[in-house]
Amino acid sequence: MYIAALLARTEDGWEASDTELDDVETLSDLADLAREASDDDTVIVYIEQEDTWFGIVRIDGEDDPRIYVSDAAAAARSSYGEILTREILGDDLDAELDELDALDLDGTEDGEPLHDGTDEDDDDSADAAAGAVPAAPAGDGQVLADLGLSERELRALDSDALSVIAEAVGAADVLEAVR
Template structure:
């Protein structure tokens, strides 16, 4: 299985890619520093800045680095934790997905627990771009990682660039 990575920035006229190899970043703060340095070197005045990470058929992650503190979301924290990017994405464990409340099974009249979501992190990191946290979480849980990223890209406008980079 392979990894796909991209650094995307929007300037109001659309999304653009930034040429940067993110593979050696040890943690999310180092990644944010590398992305900010690459954008400063390119001379672009960025709007939103996203790092897109995907492990084929397993998980995807988004790291937003245009604010003071980097924010991250990962579609499957247990799977991502055992990957090359596990340490980098461990910051999402600080904001795990909310645990579902127990549901009563009407037929058996006993309490059953709904499967806990596997996503973690800041589901609202794209809310200002038109993708609410609940929608991002639902997309992460309901689709394969590549399909989920396409859905996210369609919603916030980077799907054509994403497909071109793949």
Template sequence: MGEALMTYFAARLTRSNDRWRAEEVGLDDCESLSDLGDVLRDSTGEVRLLVIEQDDEYAAIVRLDSDEDDPRAFLSDGHAADAYPMAAIVAEDLAEIGEDELEDDEDAPPAHDSAPFGDPDVVEDLGTSAADLLAMCAHPGTLPVDVLVAICEKAGCGEAFEDLRG
């Protein structure tokens, strides 16, 4: 038996002149947050987002504001970084949001907390506040893709995102 294929959905969303464009992208060659930023550098637009969802376990948002900037990112669930290589790439350079209760426990296993990681303000100017984003991630029964759909709807690219997802 071979290794199970990890499937993820990744879309690049770009806005130019108030028009959104959505396209599915492959991330197999990405090994760092910087590499994910390069996927966005390959596109143009005033707003450039990369959204990732995998197995209903996590949602990730990567944003590039200008080619000279480092990408900003948000990961909905830190536990996903322990099981999913793509989530680990996103979480690698990010700080956990909230208190880390395991910080002083030397016997704790090396694992990520379930708290979100990264920049919760990543889509604030697109209609989803940090508080709303964190609340959606913490809400029981809300799937990661539901979080992405809600963000896209508020940003004005919900239809393009839904069309892409089919």
């Protein structure tokens, strides 16, 4: 389950809204959705998947989106997170995801036995593929620094990150009204 929220800065202050991501298939779709909320000012799109990872996409007018994800490996395994990590990690992610897709859940390739009779596990290929996408924050850690949330504070967030972010940028009251 995903949580998605838009925080849009307007001349009257911040506006918050829940948003549906059903029609979002690319970063361009997400940027267009954000720009509909506020053409010229800052819009922050917050996406979270069940306290596993969260992502922030910041749109400032027509500038390119700035992106941050709390856990690139977890995000890369989800549909919306893959959009964000693909943008951060680039074309290298395609090869890494293809390698992960070729593995069964137990870390072996389709039809391959769990053990080959040696003392070594067949998990080496799964470990290598999983290690290709860092299980760590990725992207622009300074994405909210000018709005009151430093990179250090952003990297320390885990559960209830949306509330902390909204508080830091001064949008907690409007977010609470939407919730």
